[in-house]
Amino acid sequence: MRRLAIGAMVASAVAPARVRAQHDAHDMSAMSDKPMVRFGAGVPMNRFASGTSWIPDAVSLPSQSWMAGDWHLMAHGYGFLQFDHQSGPRGADQLGSLNWGMLMASRPLGAGALQLRTMLSVDAQTVGGTGYPLLLQTGESYNGQVIHDRQHPHDAFMEVAALYDHPITKDFALELYVAPSGEPALGPPAFMHRPSSVDDLAAPLGHHWQDASHVSFGVATAGLVWHDLKIEASAFNGREPDQNRWNFDFAPLQSYSARVTANPTPNWSLTAGFGFIKSPEAADAGHSMHRALTAVQYGRALSDDRQFAAAVIWGGMSHSDRPGVLHSILADPEIRARRSAPMMAAH
Template sequence: MMICAPAFAQHEHMPMPMPAQKPQKPMQHDLASDFLMQQASGTSHDPAAASPHMSMTMFEGWMVMWHGSAFVSQVVQSGRGGDQFFSTNWAMGMAERPLAGGHLMVRSMLSLEPLTVGKRGYPELFQTGEGLIDRQHAHDFFMELAAEFAVNLPKQTVGYIYAAPVGDPALGPVAFPHRASAAEIPQAPLSHHLQDSTHIASSVLTMGAKQDAFGVAISGFHGREPDNDNRWNIDKGHIDSWSVRGTWDPNPKWSAQLSTGHLHQPEREEAGNIQRTTASIAHSTGDWSSTLVWGWNHKSDHDAHALLAETNRRFKVSNYLTGRFEIVRGVRALTGGYTKDLFRSRDLLGGVGGNVTVYRAPGEHPAGFYLFARLRSAAAAHGDH
């Protein structure tokens, strides 16, 4: 073959034309594209420095991305708490492309928790919400189905519109399953229903703009919480609730938000509207992410406040120390944990870990223990820190 090839090349006949291959154009990166890529839950975002655990590729002019997380856990609790083997999990697929002078992103996020957690939820002392006590409910199978269009405007401004039959309105911090500071804690915060429980809402429409460090967004959505009797469907309802959120990102390591919203009849078991107000600040260096959140639910007959602080420290490439402290309705909860990565492929990262939560409540001092295996999408590899 090495001898014949040059001889064939010198033949007088024209060479056979090869089928043309269409080159893949690189994605156009600009303010609007970067704005969409930073989002973590709905239109909320972690600090830009937070490491994204995401895989991506180009396909027919689209940048296609996916990421997700799955914990398989065993919980054992003292006192009135229960024990259970369960899995919390979610997976998100995204696709982005330039369109009409801006960028279009479509997203789908799914969870198998209706199967792996079930209607009764999993045991978590002092947790309440969606008809459960001392248990955390499963997420819906459809966590998000959304489309968002962002466009560059004058004076370093990005304008955007987000529409979702099921999605996350502009209310609260980044929802706990997507916070960089909570990435190694499988259980939900006790403050979930006072801070970020609207991250799965129906009939969501959000419009907003961001200029330099400052952003503002307004949302309309259906305020009723998902139906715990059927987590496999998409709950329907007209827009009857609203929210507004302001954000401040002074540099890539810091992000803050202040939001308020009116929730129309959110609870199926308890009548009444809720005015929810939240404030949060998040910090990340990539390997160390922390968040501080305050939430306030105001009803005509009572108020409820919640404070949360959590942190996630990655060190020596494959080790994580985690912590969470909460004050909710007179209960104090302190969680400490450790995770160790055991294997890594091009797209996946697997590890094992555990955490302990101690509680302080009037007349009670129980504890909860979680052991887990964790599998998630992998971020780009980098060196020791």
């Protein structure tokens, strides 16, 4: 199989997190005398990835940031034109585009900090309702039918969420996350939010084991943060989005999950989570699943404008209608350099 992609990043790539943080602090202080937004228990803002998940402090994601009054705004995203050729009798060809954009707005609120987020995509228009060819991919459905060898497009509203962080003491903070569309506290950051895979155009083949719940239409999460340790629990709508990618597929919050994350040093982030997901697929509505995940993320600066990131992720699923556990494992490394020019990739 082969994928040729030509595209441009919406936001320029960033330097390693600590370098960028110093950059931003200098730039913001020159633009405004407003205080920078801080999260409780000393958590830096660049640690957050998708939902309430964390990445190592020593690396960061591509973004641009600026101040607007009391608001600290941050934007990032991708847009790729791609020709996707999957060979063999089960393969297919497609010319299309994978894309997404995200805007975050943070400000102090009371004794804590508020962050509003929106993440949007027009994948449904640019790769179609059945998505893009991806040999060996499973777990997809369209119009009530199970399909294989394809990856579905993202919904238009990938995330619409609010996060509030409130310090309890100097060392402890309470975190609340509410999302009409968002990600529960279950696994590692979604693949497009991991520094180790942010430039990978296609979803991993283990996507449905590892981070498929990153677009859930109804999420409520509470977390307790102590220094570099966070314990969280979520109630959420576990049903996968339907084939209409332009609306909100609300349903009762009948799924639940819990996750513990630790960043013991700036270079490491360790995650373990477990969840019960009620009736995730409309094509198999009578059956539910349990999912367990562990992940190790590593990152370090190579220079002022280059960074290395890697992740190893294990996911296990057990279905209510069959015995046993299905396993998946993923290892993905990436070296990233500061860039804003068009890029090409072939796989």
